Amino acid sequence: MLQHFCLGQFSAMFLLLLCSIFAVLSTAESSIYEVLESHGLPRGLLPKGVKNFTLDNSGKFVVHLDQACNAKFENEFHYDRNVSGTISYGQIHALSGIEAQDLFLWFPVKDIRVDIPSSGLIYFNVGVVSKQFSLSSFETPRDCTVVQLMDLQDDMHIADAVSKSQSEELRYKFDQGNIGRKAIL
Numbered sequence: 210m211l212q213h214f215c216l217g218q219f220s221a222m223f224l225l226l227l228c229s230i231f232a233v234l235s236t237a238e239s240s241i242y243e244v245l246e247s248h249g250l251p252r253g254l255l256p257k258g259v260k261n262f263t264l265d266n267s268g269k270f271v272v273h274l275d276q277a278c279n280a281k282f283e284n285e286f287h288y289d290r291n292v293s294g295t296i297s298y299g300q301i302h303a304l305s306g307i308e309a310q311d312l313f314l315w316f317p318v319k320d321i322r323v324d325i326p327s328s329g330l331i332y333f334n335v336g337v338v339s340k341q342f343s344l345s346s347f348e349t350p351r352d353c354t355v356v357q358l359m360d361l362q363d364d365m366h367i368a369d370a371v372s373k374s375q376s377e378e379l380r381y382k383f384d385q386g387n388i389g390r391k392a393i394l
């Protein structure tokens with residue numbers, strides 16, 4: 210009986226310890242999302258899997274992800290392992306490390322801007338044009354799927370001539386990569 214009690218207490222303490230470790234980890238992990246939020250930007254602009262980041266007084270930031278990966282919003286987005294830019298209220302300038310797919314082409318996203326938050330729109334400047342998306346789709350950080358660099362390069366090279374079936378094949382490869390990763394974990 211006493212033994213049971215001690216065992217119970219021990220597991221409770223162990224659980225408590227585990228919980229506090231996770232709490233510390235998740236606080237560290239969520240802080241870049243809090244930086245986004247405090248600048249009037251949606252947390253979901255960056256995917257899950259941020260390892261660490263730096264931010265200086267001028268708003269210049271560098272975010273390190275576990276791996277380069279893709280996340281699906283209204284369009285597919287690719288995140289390099291290192292994403293950098295300059296953040297100010299309602300916008301990110303001089304962005305580097307995020308590409309958006311549109312009509313099978315990948316465009317580097319250079320600036321991101323929330324106009325009037327009440328408009329519910331967010332603008333991505335991809336050089337030639339500015340694309341608008343609904344702000345709400347970026348509310349929460351997405352899962353980011355690791356892609357093989359080869360697949361992505363293939364995808365970029367054949368971008369202008371790609372057929373629907375090829376794109377499905379690429380998608381299939383992405384999915385397979387994800388399963389492989391899960392199996393390893």
Ligand SMILES: *[C@@H]1O[C@H](CO)[C@@H](O)[C@H](O)[C@H]1NC(C)=O
Pocket residue numbers: 260261262273
């Ligand atoms: C952040 O993570 C990257 C990638 O793992 C690493 O190279 C870098 O040294 C880390 N920076 C800090 C400040 O921990």
Ligand SMILES: *[C@@H]1O[C@H](CO)[C@@H](O)[C@H](O)[C@H]1NC(C)=O
Pocket residue numbers: 273290291
């Ligand atoms: C990302 O940043 C880290 C730390 O600054 C650097 O060591 C690494 O080479 C960078 N990786 C890429 C792919 O640029």
